[in-house]
Amino acid sequence: MARHDRWVMLTTLAVLQVLAIVTGVYAMTTDFSLSALTSGSSPTEPTASPAEGSSPAPVVTSGPVLARLSVKSGDGPLPTKGTLTRLLTSALGDNALGSRVGAVVLDAATGERIFASGADTPMTPASTTKIVICAAALASLGPDTRLSTRVVQGAKPGGIVLVGGGDPFLAGPSARPSYPKQASLATLADRTATTLKAQGVKKVTLSYDTSLFTGSPSAPGWKPNYIPDGEVAPIYALTMDEGRQNPRFHMPRVSNPPQYAATAFAGLLAKRGIAVSGTVRPAKAPAGAAELGKVDSAPLYSLVEHTLTRSDNDLAEALARHVAIKERQEASFAGGSRAVLAVLQRLGAAQGIALSDGSGLSIRNRISPNALAKIIAMAGSDSYPDLHAIASGMPIAGFSGTLGNGRRFTASDSRGQVGLVRAKTGTLNNINTLAGMATTKDGRLVTFAFMADRVPGTAEPVLDRLAAIVARS
Numbered sequence: 052m053a054r055h056d057r058w059v060m061l062t063t064l065a066v067l068q069v070l071a072i073v074t075g076v077y078a079m080t081t082d083f084s085l086s087a088l089t090s091g092s093s094p095t096e097p098t099a100s101p102a103e104g105s106s107p108a109p110v111v112t113s114g115p116v117l118a119r120l121s122v123k124s125g126d127g128p129l130p131t132k133g134t135l136t137r138l139l140t141s142a143l144g145d146n147a148l149g150s151r152v153g154a155v156v157l158d159a160a161t162g163e164r165i166f167a168s169g170a171d172t173p174m175t176p177a178s179t180t181k182i183v184i185c186a187a188a189l190a191s192l193g194p195d196t197r198l199s200t201r202v203v204q205g206a207k208p209g210g211i212v213l214v215g216g217g218d219p220f221l222a223g224p225s226a227r228p229s230y231p232k233q234a235s236l237a238t239l240a241d242r243t244a245t246t247l248k249a250q251g252v253k254k255v256t257l258s259y260d261t262s263l264f265t266g267s268p269s270a271p272g273w274k275p276n277y278i279p280d281g282e283v284a285p286i287y288a289l290t291m292d293e294g295r296q297n298p299r300f301h302m303p304r305v306s307n308p309p310q311y312a313a314t315a316f317a318g319l320l321a322k323r324g325i326a327v328s329g330t331v332r333p334a335k336a337p338a339g340a341a342e343l344g345k346v347d348s349a350p351l352y353s354l355v356e357h358t359l360t361r362s363d364n365d366l367a368e369a370l371a372r373h374v375a376i377k378e379r380q381e382a383s384f385a386g387g388s389r390a391v392l393a394v395l396q397r398l399g400a401a402q403g404i405a406l407s408d409g410s411g412l413s414i415r416n417r418i419s420p421n422a423l424a425k426i427i428a429m430a431g432s433d434s435y436p437d438l439h440a441i442a443s444g445m446p447i448a449g450f451s452g453t454l455g456n457g458r459r460f461t462a463s464d465s466r467g468q469v470g471l472v473r474a475k476t477g478t479l480n481n482i483n484t485l486a487g488m489a490t491t492k493d494g495r496l497v498t499f500a501f502m503a504d505r506v507p508g509t510a511e512p513v514l515d516r517l518a519a520i521v522a523r524s
Contacts, residue, residue: 127494130524173417177477180411194352203340215289231349240319242344258334263288266383272413356444360452364410371409420500
């Protein structure tokens, strides 16, 4: 879909979201639970890591709840600094936030700080890391880029190679329809079988190539339980259904995603009249090998929106590696981190950022509140059209993604701002973060980041209160 057509679609979806807000207001005034309104369409966010949905689900990804997303049109008067400072300072004193907190509110149009407390202190960002990864991916690769999975001719007669293109969203045989639409292993088998039959080939040997990504499949700073608990799969260039044994559930993950995907592909070929003999093994595809079939992912802007809305760890890690490839770094955790920082440096937004992974699972990541709020402001600006998917992909308070799980923006001091805040959550043990945007009551677009990385329990209700204060200022 062209970007022009995409924005036409988003305008249409505005009507749907207005109806959703009316429904939400009605639910609150009649004591209906917001969890009942969102049950089944939104994930829960596990304590151990940034949230993921048990399965990808359609979500409204446009930004009309924030009625004036563009900083050019969000030009109402700035909120009164004294009042905002008093309210935010009081909320930041809540003991639930723990002993280290950083906060900032920026005017999206000018970058002026409306409020700041520890704004330049790099802190553990948890899943808000995905904001900077997605910004780098959009800026480096472009929003219309697609990830390709291919089958090529092998080095020996009768041999074919399944070449991983770094698309963990590749759908396996039992995947259900999703948004964004996934590239399909079954479609790849259709196309490959058609080509082979046209060549008179009905029996092949199958290998698989994962050489696009390099290095360790797990990152420094990851807890040993993350992969067994299903928070993320081992990172490889060939993966289907994000390494899930059952695409409807986030766990268990398979220990060898490339082998699992290639074996499934062999079965799909057999059903299409192409017998696969011998053992499916890893092998590098010959340089310049003839292509037998190819499938492409959804465009990058859709993948970014999904990554942010669903807090998709696997896709975030893949995006970081694709940035590394484009920026001529090795496609590893270290290479991805260097490449992302190089892109952010070109954007003038690298200060206060140090990375070890792309998902935010690593406790070694450090990002300042100001860095997050600055990048979000850029995403809402007409000056950076390629970054708009960050703004449209962030969850909507009370409605979508990790803010639509029935736990967020439900307290009396925040539920009045349901639908009026877009923000990315971050959750690890003893770490809670929230960074996003809101239009003030007078129509000024502002961005914010609130971060606490020494939390004694959970600080999510306090972070919601802080964002709500900004939205009603």
